[in-house]
Amino acid sequence: MADVSLIDRLLDVIEHDIVPKTAEGVAHGNKLFGAAILRKEDHSLVLAETNNETENPLWHGEVHCLKRFYEMPKAERVDTRDAIFLATHEPCSLCLSAITWTGFDNFYYLFSHEDSRDSFAIPHDLKILKEVFTLDPGGYNAENDYWKSFSIRKLVWSLPETERVRLETRIGKISARYDELSSAYQTSKADNGIPLS
Template identity: 85%
Template sequence: MSDVSLIDRLLDVIEHDIVPKTAAGVARGNKLFGAAILRKDDRSLVVAETNNEIENPLWHGEMHCLKRFYEMPRVERVDTKEAIFLSTHEPCSLCLSAITWAGFDNFYYLFSHEDSRDSFAIPHDLKILKEVFTLDPGGYNAENAYWKSYSLRRLARALPAPDRERLETRIGDISARYDELSQTYQSGKAGNDIPLA
């Protein structure tokens, strides 16, 4: 059974910590992907970040979050095995590798690769997985010797009706906000300096 309080907490972090940074980033021309790191023990936020590809095309939401995490003084960081990694969107191959190399044993995400392609008109994750790694959608190993990944939508759908319906409403509200951010990004991306815009 899914932990309802964990799903709620991760949605809180997306809504209150990641989305405001993402809105500011999108206004500057960045994509709408974001990430956060939380402590497992008390679920407190360690760091939240968003995409910063206008500075460096490698600063995807997850990569930029990891960059900021490792810029923190060591005493303020948590051991990655004692942390939850949260991504707004299912991580691309670059970010999957970074999460692995950093030593996280988990990650959670809200939007799938297909959502990135279909709802947000950013197809690069699936194209790269297919062209470089010959993987079809969903073809990477979502549970392996390094980590286990969790779709927040799938976790919510597995809950009994009252919690499921409440969480699906919350996810719908967050999705509507991301639709707005996507429209802003798509309408302003012409001329930006992001190689795979």
Template identity: 60%
Template sequence: MEINENADLVRKLLDVMEHDILALTGKGVHAGNKVFGAALLRKPDLSLVMAQTNNETENPLWHGEVHLLKCFYEDPVSKQEATRDMIFLSTHEPCTMCMSAIAWAGFDNFFYFFSHQDSRDSFAIPHDLKMLKEVFGLEPGGYNHDNAFWRGRGIFDIIATLPDHEAQPLLDQAARIRDRYSELSSLYQNGKDKNAIPLN
């Protein structure tokens, strides 16, 4: 099923970030985890299937996206919902591990709010870009956003295609979301020396 990249989609993705993922991420950051989260939505009606957040203090592989997949496959809903019928939302552009996990799980898409550059510059977490460069020899944004597995899209890229009267309310909501993530990022950075995450 094709996903309509329009104002309705962006509004729902932002709502899920603001009202579902951020509540979990706030608790996660207070426990020493990073600010990354993810959610699954049904393509036909954009209803929420599940939201989760980073849980690297339990296992360094439990990035927001991978932890979401772990929880999804542990839940009975995974026997009733096909990944090809879902939208994958990531608060931050997925790292190479998470991109691969999304592909292995059978999703044909992902959407993200913050870019890899945001993770490095605004969140002081440069590991995504460093791995792209060191392991794969790729510059920022150098991976194929459209490939045989999935189509990856930034939420702000979609907003940029919308008329002003549709874009402005979304940009206002996005600003509130950015402010909340900035608060949580400061909290994480101030306490990260106390956790045992290898790449903190």
């Protein structure tokens, strides 16, 4: 069974640490993807970040988080094998590679590639997987020699009804906030200069 306390903590980090940074990023023309790194031992936050593609198209939420992580003094960084990687949205091929190359053995995400395409009108993840790698949605190996990935929503679906309903309500509130951020991004994206906006 899924660890309810971990799910609550991951949602806390999205809601209280990533979303405020993302709101600021969207106000500057960036997409709404964010990420965080937590310690496995106590689920404390190491770092939270958001998309910064207006500075560099490679600074997706996950990659920008990793950039900032490696800018920290080495003594303040946790070993990636002792860390949880959290992405607000299922990582794209660029971010999947970055998570792999940096040695994380796991990642969790809230919104799927299909959500990015359908709810947030950002279809690039699935289109790149299909056009470049000839993979259908969900076609990458979600558990492999490098890492295991976890959909927070799927974990919630596996819980007993009381916890499932409570957490789905929480996710619904977070999703509503992301809908607002998506609307703001879509309204301003023509002016942001991001190649794949």
